[in-house]
Every structure is written in structure tokens, then in C-alpha cells.
Amino acid sequence: MESLEEEEDNFISLDKVIADLNGTSSYFLNVFNNKGVDLGILRLRKGETDTQLPHSVDEVYFVVEGNGSIEIEGKLKPVKSADFIFVPAYAHHRFIVGSQDLLVIYFFA
Structure with missing residues (x-):
């Protein structure tokens, strides 16, 4: 995948990010990393498990589509x-898919 800084005018479409995610065997894709800011996307389908570990920085998620739940510190x-x-930062967390697959954008800073 082209990194965001290689895209003209520092722009990348969600459709392209999803297409790039579809081209991997992973359930997540890091899209952008620059100057302490990270951006990525994750998709969990029914039956898949979110295996992420706690991170050393705060994180914000935005649910693009789907439903389910998030477990934070139990x-x-x-x-x-x-x-x-x-x-x-350092909180144990994971997503659990509900009746619809989850598509989530994440931001670290």
C-alpha cells in the first residue's frame, strides 16, 4: 500500500484503504505513521478474534460500520x-463482533 505521505495532497480514500486491507491476510492495516500520529483500520468478521495487545499510547477508535462490543479492562x-x-494507554481491550462485521478506524497519538 502507498503510504499517506506519498499520496497527492496527503489524501487517501476510505475505499482505497479498504481495498488495501482486503489485499492482506491480516484483520488490520496501518495506513499512516508520521510524527507520533498513527492511523489504521481494522475489520473483524463473525467468528474472528481481536488479538491486539495493550498499547503504550492513548487510542481513539471510530466505528465506520457494523456492531458489537468492546471490552476495556474487563x-x-x-x-x-x-x-x-x-x-x-496500557488498557487491555478488544472488540467482539455482533450481528454485523465491524469496520473500525483507529488513531494513536
Whole structure:
């Protein structure tokens, strides 16, 4: 995948990011990393497990589509399309797919 800084005018479409994600065997794809800011996308389908580990920085998620829940430090919260979720640094967390596959954008800073 072309990194964001190689794209004209520092722009990349969500459709292109999803196409790039479809071209991998992973459930997530890092899209951009520059000056302490990371951006990526993850997709979990029914039956898949979110295996991420705690991160050393705060993280914000935006649910693009789907539904399910997020477990943060053992507490389960429902999530759906258009929700923002804040996860503090070092917190154990994972997504759980509901009745629809989850497509989520993540930001680290």
C-alpha cells in the first residue's frame, strides 16, 4: 500500500484503504505513521478474534460500520456505526463482533 505521505495532497480514500486491507491476510492495516500520529483500520468478521495487545499510547477508535462490543479492562460496552471510543494507554481491550462485521478506524497519538 502507498503510504499517506506519498499520496497527492496527503489524501487517501476510505475505499482505497479498504481495498488495501482486503489485499492482506491480516484483520488490520496501518495506513499512516508520521510524527507520533498513527492511523489504521481494522475489520473483524463473525467468528474472528481481536488479538491486539495493550498499547503504550492513548487510542481513539471510530466505528465506520457494523456492531458489537468492546471490552476495556474487563468491562463490556456495546458499539455501533458512528461511535467513538477512547482507550487509555496500557488498557487491555478488544472488540467482539455482533450481528454485523465491524469496520473500525483507529488513531494513536
